[in-house]
Amino acid sequence: MASKRRPVESVKPEKKRKRKRSCEEPAELCSVLEDQQVKQTVREAWGQKTACTQGDLELDCHPFPHCIIRNFLSNESFVENLQRELLQLNFHEKSNDLYKFKQSDDLKKRTEPHIAGLRSALFGRFRSWLGEVLGVELEATVDISCAKYEYTDVLLCHDDELEGRRVAFILYLVPPWEDSDGGTLDLYTTDSNFQPESIVKSLVPSLNTLVLFEVSPVSFHQVSEVLTEDKCRLSLSGWFHGPSLERPPRHIEAPVPRSLHLPRDETLLMEWVNPMYMDISYQEQIQEEFEENSEIQLKDFLQEEKFREVREALRLSQIQWTKRGPPNKRCYEAASLDTLPQCLSECLELLRSEAFFLLLSNFTGLRLHYLTYRMEKPRGLHPNHHQRIRAERKSRAYLCVVVKCVDGLLADTHCCMMQKQRRQNWQSEFGGFTCYVANEEDEELLTVYPEDNSLALVYRDKETLKFVKHVNHKSLSESADSSTRRAFYDFSFVYYE
Structure with a gap:
């Protein structure tokens, strides 16, 4: 009896796996980082909070x-190629109350040769060196x-605090x-709180300095x-992650004391306020618009003569x-x-x-005074558009009132929100505008x-935050005197319902 044989399976030659070419x-990296004695010296100095200098390293x-x-x-050509790769990235405009600059996406997955090489060195050999100096184990994050x-562009005062961040770094390119170009990394002292x-x-900033x-x-x-218009301050920055340092309880500032209105009658209004805003029918129109939009700007609010006196004073x-x-x-x-x-x-x-409280009540429909003529209340700024009203009104709402005077004298310092200036029209690119945002959201x-001479009335609830944008050096006047700058004064009040 003939036996049955299994059919011979054709054996295909095994394909060689292609190694992913790196x-x-x-x-x-800098040769000073390879010196064990330097590492020990820096570790001791860091632990004892004392200064030390070892070649290109300064603590x-x-x-x-x-x-x-x-x-x-250590390789100059690497630095040049790294700069070139970084400048070819897509950058996104970043702007809020704290900063204004352009930033790339996270670079942890970028495959450009020099970006990838630096990333490996930073979070590999250098992370190990830094962990030994600090005496902590840093994560591979x-x-x-x-x-x-x-x-x-600017990044205002902050401490970088966020869960998991242990060491911040900046590499300048x-x-x-x-120093006159600005863009310095400024370090602050702190008080007892x-x-x-x-x-x-x-x-x-200095090229190839970490x-x-x-x-x-x-x-x-x-x-x-x-401050320079013809240079770009390019840098790589990030954080090494590890166990956070112990932090004290958050310091809570004392609340701003509230005060009752002063017992003054409408005679004061007649002396100061533009007569058209004293007309009851016009007040009703203002109230209707405010109820719809939750904000309004009343132009030429003070009588011209009074406003001129204020400006000169x-x-x-x-x-x-x-x-x-x-x-x-x-x-x-x-x-x-x-x-x-x-x-x-x-x-x-x-x-x-007291008379002004009553006037504001008539403008807004809010019960800021017991004699208020009351319409439907405004409903707060809409999260998608300020001309829409909220579906539900929040509690403890309050009215922000700002009377601005865009005028002044010579500036004392460039970073103040209330600086002195020559009379000039204010431009949005100067900053200095007041921005209202929803809590924990970026959308304006x-x-x-x-x-x-404009009275800005804004109704906001406890979920709405506000900030005044940094006044930048575009506010400098075009005159030969570079110490003269545009800025503004304002009278800012919050009235609670």
């Missing part, structure tokens, strides 16, 4: 520990992006840079406004201006009330008077620009 260009502990490593990448700061006070050190510092309760810093040298902080929360100059000339004191009295609900 396009990564190795990054050679300083004032106002908080930070390390500067010059010539971080890759957190790195590229930023471009150009004319008037800039052309020859001077761990709040930033003043800038005590400014680091000028700066790093631990993220801590006192690591307040900023990127000062870029603001030029008087007797007024004492004090800078308000802390700089991570606010930056403007406030007038000392006991130094105000009579005209300005009367204007403030107007805005705090409303933007109010400075305008002469």
